[in-house]
Amino acid sequence: MTKLFIKNMVCNRCIMVVRNELEKLGISVRHVGLGEVLLEKELSPEEKVNLDKVLIPLGFEVIDDKKSRVIEKIKNIIIDLVHHHENDTKTKLSDVLSSKLHHDYSYLSNLFSEVEGTTIEKYFIAQKIEKVKELLVYDELSLSEIAFRLNYSSVAYLSNQFKKVTGLSPSHFKQIGKGRRKPLDEV
Known part of the structure; x- marks a missing residue:
């Protein structure tokens, strides 16, 4: 094999x-x-x-190459956590990555930043915001329910982070957002 x-x-x-x-x-x-x-x-x-x-x-x-494989594994773990295991865990991202990849988080973080030009945390936030956009477009959940699903401490924190990343409030995005989502591999 x-x-x-x-x-x-x-x-x-x-x-x-x-x-x-x-x-x-x-x-x-x-x-x-x-x-x-x-x-x-x-x-x-x-x-x-x-x-x-x-x-x-x-x-x-x-x-x-080994570095690229580790980066791809980090991305896939984050995508899986955000898009397929909503609210499954309150465990810290650093602990999840270290455990699954059998590397110290500081090594993973430095490698990711070096290769991708952004931090693991910013990538994680970008994925969460894409999930929020998806859920807003589906229009089946309230913002409170979305915040709970994605482990945000409050609706206000989610709203602030959303506006910081997108430049729009969640409610404004919901009005205009159908064409504003990105494919996951472009986040």
């Missing part, structure tokens, strides 16, 4: 697309998850080239 790490694979639809492309190429897949694929066997050089040819036009990329 061998593991591949794939950049920009951030949602269930991405997983489905990558799985389909691997199957079309006749590559045996054991598991496909956010940002990673577990294959039955090592890819031949020709299979690697063919895989790149189909993935790159779709916005995906196989990651070869």
Whole structure:
């Protein structure tokens, strides 16, 4: 078995697309998850080239270097926490990342900042704001319910952070926001 790490694979639809492309190429897949694929066997050089040819036009990329893999894992953990495990945990982000990646948080934080040009915290906030935008557009929850779901201490704190990031209040965004959301891989 061998593991591949794939950049920009951030949602269930991405997983489905990558799985389909691997199957079309006749590559045996054991598991496909956010940002990673577990294959039955090592890819031949020709299979690697063919895989790149189909993935790159779709916005995906196989990651070869260790630093990039760690960064992609950080992003995928944050995306999973924010978009798939709302209010599951009150655990600190630094503890979650350190535990899942088996690295000291300061190492992860410095690496992320060095490579991405922003902090893990700012990336986490950006993901949370995108989730708030999604929930506002769906118009099924009140701002209080959204704040609770995303572990904000108060509606006021959520509103202030939202305005700081977007330049708009949540209520103003809700009025004009249908076309203002970003794909997760562009956050």
